[in-house]
Amino acid sequence: GQNIDQPTEMTATEGAIVQINCTYQTSGFNGLFWYQQHAGEAPTFLSYNVLDGLEEKGRFSSFLSRSKGYSYLLLKELQMKDSASYLCAVSTGANNLFFGTGTRLTVIP
Amino acid sequence: NAGVMQNPRHLVRRRGQEARLRCSPMKGHSHVYWYRQLPEEGLKFMVYLQKENIIDESGMPKERFSAEFPKEGPSILRIQQVVRGDSAAYFCASSTLRGLQETQYFGPGTRLLVL
Numbered sequence: 001g002q003n004i005d006q007p008t009e010m011t012a013t014e015g016a017i018v019q020i021n022c023t024y025q026t027s028g029f030n031g032l033f034w035y036q037q038h039a040g041e042a043p044t045f046l047s048y049n050v051l052d053g054l055e056e057k058g059r060f061s062s063f064l065s066r067s068k069g070y071s072y073l074l075l076k077e078l079q080m081k082d083s084a085s086y087l088c089a090v091s092t093g094a095n096n097l098f099f100g101t102g103t104r105l106t107v108i109p
Numbered sequence: 110n111a112g113v114m115q116n117p118r119h120l121v122r123r124r125g126q127e128a129r130l131r132c133s134p135m136k137g138h139s140h141v142y143w144y145r146q147l148p149e150e151g152l153k154f155m156v157y158l159q160k161e162n163i164i165d166e167s168g169m170p171k172e173r174f175s176a177e178f179p180k181e182g183p184s185i186l187r188i189q190q191v192v193r194g195d196s197a198a199y200f201c202a203s204s205t206l207r208g209l210q211e212t213q214y215f216g217p218g219t220r221l222l223v224l
Contacts, residue, residue: 042215096142096165101151
């Protein structure tokens with residue numbers, strides 16, 4: 001079967017760093033995506049990892065370990081506008097995405 | 110460059126009616142995907158289409174649901190004889206397949222409420 005686990009909720013302070021973890025067991029693997037979704041809005045693409053290692057893009061970084069079935073999204077210098085759900089998704093082939101239930105991040109002053 | 114467009118943004122139907130959800134992909138994208146998001150749940154893949162072809166419908170319910178992506182015009186997700194359990198947000202995404210894996214860009218969604 002397919003399974004993606006990520007924490008349901010996290011809270012962090014403005015200006016701090018937060019790491020959102022994602023573990024997966026899927027029948028195929030063609031890369032891992034992170035999306036940001038504000039309440040009532042469309043998911044917005046953040047990052048894509050297909051090789052092991054860290055991909056950095058501004059305040060956001062994403063890490064992948066294929067052997068461990070593990071990824072994390074790192075958010076630095078948190079801002080209030082970063083309060084959103086963060087969705088981990090695995091491409092299992094045939095170009096469709098299998099999503100986790102998302103981590104709801106609340107940034108507090 | 111306009112993003113993925115979906116309409117309507119909100120749709121209210123009574124049980125037994127039909128719902129038609131439309132999706133126009135980003136310019137230059139020829140691949141469309143439909144996902145359903147139930148409250149407090151993750152996005153669930155429903156169907157993947159290219160122009161005039163259904164590529165993968167493994168996530169579509171066997172009855173009442175159908176999808177198309179005609180040569181001209183938007184992709185349509187059609188739900189016949191809606192039931193309360195169909196109430197959800199339906200998201201469309203599009204991509205262009207230039208390599209092994211292409212990023213999917215999502216539309217704003219259609220929120221369907223069945224009374």
